[in-house]
Amino acid sequence: MTKIPPVTDWATDYDFFDPDYIKDPAPVWKELRGKCPIAHTERWGGSWMPTSYENMQAFVRMVPELSSRNVMLVSPPKSDEFDAELAEYGSSAPPITSDPPEHIPMRRLILPLFTPKAVADYRPFTEQLCHDLIDGFIDQGSCDAALDYAVHIPAKTIAYIIGVDGNRTDEFVGWVRGLVEQGMQDPVKLKHYRHIIRDFFAELVDARKANPKDDLISNLLSQEINGQPIARKAVIAMCDLLLVAGIDTTWSSIGSALWHFAMNPDDRLRMAAEPDLFPTAIEELLRFYSPVTMARVATEEIEVGDVSFKPGDKVVLNFPAANRDPAVFEDADKVVLDRQRNRHIAFGIGPHRCAGSNLARMEMELALRIWFERIPEFKLTDPDAVTWAGGQVRGPRHLPFRF
Ligand code: HEM
Secondary structure (H helix, E strand, C coil): CCCCCCCCCHHHHCCCCCHHHHHCCHHHHHHHHHHCCEEEECHHHCEEEECCHHHHHHHHCCCCCEECCCCCCCCCCCCHHHHHHHHHHCCCCCCCCCCCCCHHHHHHHHHHHHCHHHHHHHHHHHHHHHHHHHHHHHHHCEEEHHHHHHCHHHHHHHHHHHCCCHHHHHHHHHHHHHHHHHCCCCHHHHHHHHHHHHHHHHHHHHHHHHCCCCCHHHHHHCCEECCEECCHHHHHHHHHHHHHHHHHHHHHHHHHHHHHHHHCHHHHHHHHHCHHHHHHHHHHHHHHCCCECEEEEECCCEEECCEEECCCCEEEECHHHHCCCCCCCCCCCCCCCCCCCCCCCCCCCCCCCCCCHHHHHHHHHHHHHHHHHHCCCCEECCHHHCEEECCCECEEEECEEEC
């Protein structure tokens, strides 16, 4: 395997897969804000990366000059085989990869699934799940909080919502990690896992077409856009998106929050003593450890300051960096559990703002509240054994805890 050269200048040669950057990207953002508002790299197919809150607010609204047709940080290489595969399965994952005019009708299909009222109906399932998971390891006095706890909460809840077999969530997690974590740096893996997920939902969609049930897939199949039934391909792609968007993201937020409390005993003690802080603490942890970075593709030449994006250029929407911008957040590099003014954009902003934010907040709240009720005292057995995933979605993937 070729060794990737280390970064010597983050302004002109950044690498979102650099291991130190994945572990702690904040020093790089600070450096870039000071010397280069929009950084550039030729790595991973090339891209531009703004780090300020102001730029992020402006760029999400540049539609259609900046298109969502490819939101991945690393585009798959062009190849006939890949194109044929995409043509077979549909090249997009609506609504996240849709531009106007298709975007709004596709988004409208998804939004009712995640209203506060809809999410309240899923709450008892997630609450019981958190207790069952803790029952599984509490007597042993140790666990991997990422793998034995955090990951199962979004994975089993989204499986329950979509109506797929909750006993297969380890497999679903493997597919999503294959796609989002390994696939980003390895197109063969990307294709492999994409295929598996699409095939899985294709089978399920066909089964529901033949025998409708009272579930999400049957509901999507019964909807219409402009008087036309939704295409089979689009329903498959939407289910794919819900699985992928629903797992790594919230897993990362729950895991980062637990990591924070293990590393900062003062905050842990305060949280255990003052559960009324959960609402502000959750928003603050979402701000500080924002997991999701997205991308856009320029469809025309765009001038921003002294930078010019050419058609086809990739622009990285670094929501996590914007959330640490000291121009907007006082003490931006500190976790303030009772922060009152917190207009973070961890869920994005603008037309593609996260459709699942009510669900993510509910999962995070229950995961942390129940953990603190049952395990208020905990620490990392070995902070060096913690591993992080990064790139599109950043969060801890191993958290060995003792309690
Ligand atoms: C803490 C957890 C989560 C974070 C930080 C997060 C973050 C984001 C971000 C930043 C976007 C904007 C994408 C863009 O502008 O291109 C987004 C979009 C989206 N998210 Fe989430 N997400 C989370 C959890 C979820 C969950 C649990 C679901 C549902 C299963 C979900 C479903 C979606 C969908 C469907 C979109 C596309 C909306 C559109 O394009 O109109 N997300 N998310």
